[in-house]
Amino acid sequence: MTDNSLLGRRQALKCLGWSGTGALYALSGGIAASLTLDQAIAAVPLGKAPGAAPAPFTFLQISDTHIGFAKAANPDPVATLRETVAKIRALPVQPDFVVHTGDISHLAKPDQFDLAQQVLGEIGLPIHFVPGEHDLVDGNDPRPYIARFAPEAQGNGWYSFDVKGVHFVALVNVVQLGSKGMGTLGADQLAWLKADLAGLSSSTPIVVLSHFPLWALYPDWGWGTEDAAIALGMLGRFGSVTALNGHVHQVQRKLEGHMSFHAARSTAYPQPAPGVGPGPGPLVVAPEQLRSQIGVSTLRFAASDTPIAILDAALA
Numbered sequence: 001m002t003d004n005s006l007l008g009r010r011q012a013l014k015c016l017g018w019s020g021t022g023a024l025y026a027l028s029g030g031i032a033a034s035l036t037l038d039q040a041i042a043a044v045p046l047g048k049a050p051g052a053a054p055a056p057f058t059f060l061q062i063s064d065t066h067i068g069f070a071k072a073a074n075p076d077p078v079a080t081l082r083e084t085v086a087k088i089r090a091l092p093v094q095p096d097f098v099v100h101t102g103d104i105s106h107l108a109k110p111d112q113f114d115l116a117q118q119v120l121g122e123i124g125l126p127i128h129f130v131p132g133e134h135d136l137v138d139g140n141d142p143r144p145y146i147a148r149f150a151p152e153a154q155g156n157g158w159y160s161f162d163v164k165g166v167h168f169v170a171l172v173n174v175v176q177l178g179s180k181g182m183g184t185l186g187a188d189q190l191a192w193l194k195a196d197l198a199g200l201s202s203s204t205p206i207v208v209l210s211h212f213p214l215w216a217l218y219p220d221w222g223w224g225t226e227d228a229a230i231a232l233g234m235l236g237r238f239g240s241v242t243a244l245n246g247h248v249h250q251v252q253r254k255l256e257g258h259m260s261f262h263a264a265r266s267t268a269y270p271q272p273a274p275g276v277g278p279g280p281g282p283l284v285v286a287p288e289q290l291r292s293q294i295g296v297s298t299l300r301f302a303a304s305d306t307p308i309a310i311l312d313a314a315l316a
Contacts, residue, residue, distance in 0.1 A: 056164050058095040060088060060125075061297040063246030064266035066134065067116040068106035073269035073282035074290060077106075078119060083315050084267045084296050085122050095298065096163065098125050101246035101264060102132025102174065102211030104149065113148055131157055132211040132246060133174040140175055158189050160196050166301060167200055169193065171210045173225045181222030183212030190230055197234055205240040205301070213245045215254050215261045218274035223248055232259065242299070248280075250293070251312050262310060265295045291316030 062084060069077050088098075100120070105112035120127055129149040137144050142156045150170070153159040157172045171193070173183030185193075200206075208214065210225070214232065217223040225231075235241045241259040249266035250273065270283045270293040285293060295314040 056301055058300045060095050060098045061244050061264050063101040063264045064103040064249055066103055066106045066268035068112035072284050077268035081119050081267045088123055098127045099209055100129045102130050103134040106134050108135050108137045130170045130209045155188055166205045168207045173210050173212045178226035183225040185227050202237045206238050208243040210245050211247050213263055214243045221280045264297045267294055
């Protein structure tokens with residue numbers, strides 16, 4: 001890579017989608033260094049990249065496990081989740097924790113929650129959850145989800161926590177839906193968010209977790225959050241904001257100033273690309289292609305103010 005071909009952060013994030021098995025990009029001194037997933041697992045411990053210092057911590061994002069789903073797109077999502085668990089356990093250095101960005105279950109039934117807890121517990125790491133719309137009983141009741149997966153949460157399941165100087169905010173945008181099925185945050189949650197952020201320095205790195213994307217990925221399919229602009233306005237004073245979501249079952253990214261947005265794969269089944277076909281829903285692919293379109297993401301913080309790398313790993 002010559003000086004004239006150095007990638008900016010925007011380009012580096014875009015390039016993560018080149019490889020079906022994922023690629024790691026770490027920025028050091030403005031230079032983007034890359035590894036394939038096989039190289040990352042076989043040769044480079046978590047938290048390191050060529051020319052980069054060890055990261056203070058790493059964590060994994062998994063999403064849309066859909067335990068209870070049993071249709072043609074994936075008749076056995078428990079099996080693919082267990083493959084994901086095995087991939088995580090095989091990492092040479094274990095991450096600090098996991099975040100799950102919703103749709104733990106498919107129909108929010110007690111037996112589905114039970115099985116999800118059992119299989120996810122096999123990871124052996126702390127897990128922080130946000131709910132998806134499939135985790136709500138009768139489509140709008142988050143209480144069974146909260147009791148199992150976020151007992152310390154407030155309101156409909158929102159909360160925050162801190163890890164080594166990074167502030168994590170877990171938002172709920174699935175309880176009340178807006179136009180075309182878009183997510184909403186609501187006045188109560190937005191008031192809580194304002195208070196939660198009030199005491200933080202603008203140099204604090206922020207990671208926001210939600211199920212629906214916080215950017216207008218494809219509003220015609222409900223892929224967005226109707227009142228997200230209010231929340232993003234509150235986050236505007238922070239120098240580093242990373243928003244992670246699920247729901248769309250595919251890697252999608254946007255970089256807007258100092259805010260980066262990342263939509264993760266499902267561990268269960270893919271969905272069509274935005275605007276391709278009649279609408280969203282389980283996408284049936286050839287069985288030998290399924291594992292190349294589902295998987296897990298790793299995020300690495302190597303500096304106090306900047307998340308520098310995201311590794312998107314497919315199961316195949």
